[in-house]
Amino acid sequence: MDTRKITEGTTEVEVPSAAIEDKLPVNSPVFYNSHMELNRDITVAATSVFVKDYFDFEERPPSEIDYVDAMAASGIRGLRIANEVGLRTTLNDWDAEACDFIEQNIKLNGLSDIAETSCRNANTLLHEKRFNIVDLDPFGSPAPYLDAASRSAVNLLEVTATDTAPLCGAHLNSGIRKYAAVALNNEYHSEMGLRILLGSIARHLARHEKGMETLLSHATRHYVRAYVGIKSGAKNADRTLKELGYVTHCDNCSYREWKKGYSVFMEKTCPECGTEMKSGGLLWLGKLHDSIFCSKVMEEIEKRPFGKKKKACKIIQTCLDEFDIPFFYDQHRLCKQLSVAAPRIEKTIDDLRDKGYAASRTHFSGMSFKTDAPLSVIKSILSNMY
Numbered sequence: 486m487d488t489r490k491i492t493e494g495t496t497e498v499e500v501p502s503a504a505i506e507d508k509l510p511v512n513s514p515v516f517y518n519s520h521m522e523l524n525r526d527i528t529v530a531a532t533s534v535f536v537k538d539y540f541d542f543e544e545r546p547p548s549e550i551d552y553v554d555a556m557a558a559s560g561i562r563g564l565r566i567a568n569e570v571g572l573r574t575t576l577n578d579w580d581a582e583a584c585d586f587i588e589q590n591i592k593l594n595g596l597s598d599i600a601e602t603s604c605r606n607a608n609t610l611l612h613e614k615r616f617n618i619v620d621l622d623p624f625g626s627p628a629p630y631l632d633a634a635s636r637s638a639v640n641l642l643e644v645t646a647t648d649t650a651p652l653c654g655a656h657l658n659s660g661i662r663k664y665a666a667v668a669l670n671n672e673y674h675s676e677m678g679l680r681i682l683l684g685s686i687a688r689h690l691a692r693h694e695k696g697m698e699t700l701l702s703h704a705t706r707h708y709v710r711a712y713v714g715i716k717s718g719a720k721n722a723d724r725t726l727k728e729l730g731y732v733t734h735c736d737n738c739s740y741r742e743w744k745k746g747y748s749v750f751m752e753k754t755c756p757e758c759g760t761e762m763k764s765g766g767l768l769w770l771g772k773l774h775d776s777i778f779c780s781k782v783m784e785e786i787e788k789r790p791f792g793k794k795k796k797a798c799k800i801i802q803t804c805l806d807e808f809d810i811p812f813f814y815d816q817h818r819l820c821k822q823l824s825v826a827a828p829r830i831e832k833t834i835d836d837l838r839d840k841g842y843a844a845s846r847t848h849f850s851g852m853s854f855k856t857d858a859p860l861s862v863i864k865s866i867l868s869n870m871y
């Protein structure tokens with residue numbers, strides 16, 4: 486097989502040339518997706534910050550902290566964690582050909598003392614063994630692996646989902662089957678997807694009497710990614726579940742209401758325009774980011790030789806600046822409803838702040854903003870009628 490070496494961060498891996506040239510089928514086992522380098526750069530920085538914060542390296546050096554890349558393909562993600570963060574890493578893939586590449590790539594980086602190959606079904610491995618950090622990076626949905634990953638992960642769970650259609654409401658029934666949640670396919674569907682995934686992670690962890698703290702989560706391109714710190718114990722699980730709830734949304738005027746809780750009564754008729762509203766959930770209504778964690782991730786990215794440093798910094802900085810409440814407003818949509826020209830997004834944010842409301846850009850979309858102002862205030866500002 487024709488192979489080629491590629492470097493990400495300070496780690497080199499050998500992959501089939503066809504994988505780099507996008508000639509392999511997307512679900513080919515020895516898959517290498519160069520578009521996910523950004524995701525891996527952020528993973529290296531976030532994992533490094535987490536272990537520095539959480540562990541005392543004098544008592545427990547990085548080489549005694551376990552990380553599992555449960556779906557490793559070429560091994561690039563887990564190898565970067567072993568090489569660039571120094572953690573003891575298990576690189577698992579159920580495909581024998583992928584495992585041959587992983588073996589070679591461990592040797593190529595001289596990491597045989599801290600990295601090992603495992604050729605098993607991720608679910609079997611994760612149900613059998615505990616790891617301090619579990620990373621799930623499947624093709625499509627992580628749903629089939631969330632239970633095993635929640636059982637296995639002791640301190641940190643990192644999850645990618647590329648099945649945006651079920652998460653964002655484009656495939657409603659698939660979302661209900663996979664995530665036991667109704668996703669609304671409206672203008673903030675990317676945030677909906679991230680919150681449905683986080684809600685599902687929270688419920689899976691709760692079964693194992695674990696709570697979670699969202700350290701960082703983002704929706705980028707065609708995927709969503711979550712980094713959740715784990716707090717063990719039934720009380721933490723109960724506290725986490727209190728952050729879940731429902732949203733009702735009016736497709737006609739963009740009015741929305743969200744409420745935390747499992748049995749909540751929500752208005753069915755839009756108080757702004759009288760249209761019947763749609764309900765979505767159960768989903769995560771808590772924080773998407775921890776600002777101290779994100780600032781440290783930012784510093785970490787800045788000092789590392791990452792290929793996607795600029796883009797990574799941009800995502801983390803926008804997450805840091807984001808006013809962290811559900812759900813963002815799409816300025817284009819609001820302006821269309823009002824038949825007015827869209828102002829610069831900064832102007833809208835400044836105007837909202839001038840009136841005493843919190844407001845910010847959002848990492849979900851460049852033409853959107855978050856605010857705690859009522860819809861009536863937002864609309865009067867956009868129509869210059871405030």
Ligand SMILES: C[S@@+](CC[C@H](N)C(=O)[O-])C[C@H]1O[C@@H](n2cnc3c(N)ncnc32)[C@H](O)[C@@H]1O
Pocket residue numbers: 513514515516517518521525554555556557558559560561562577578579580583605606607608622623624
């Ligand atoms: C999206 S790729 C992983 C990409 C890799 N993490 C990276 O960053 O380049 C998904 C991998 O999961 C493997 N896989 C799929 N289902 C699996 C399962 N149930 N157990 C173990 N590996 C599995 C596939 O063979 C494939 O190599």
Ligand SMILES: [Zn+2]
Pocket residue numbers: 735736737738739740755756757758759760
């Ligand atoms: Zn309405």
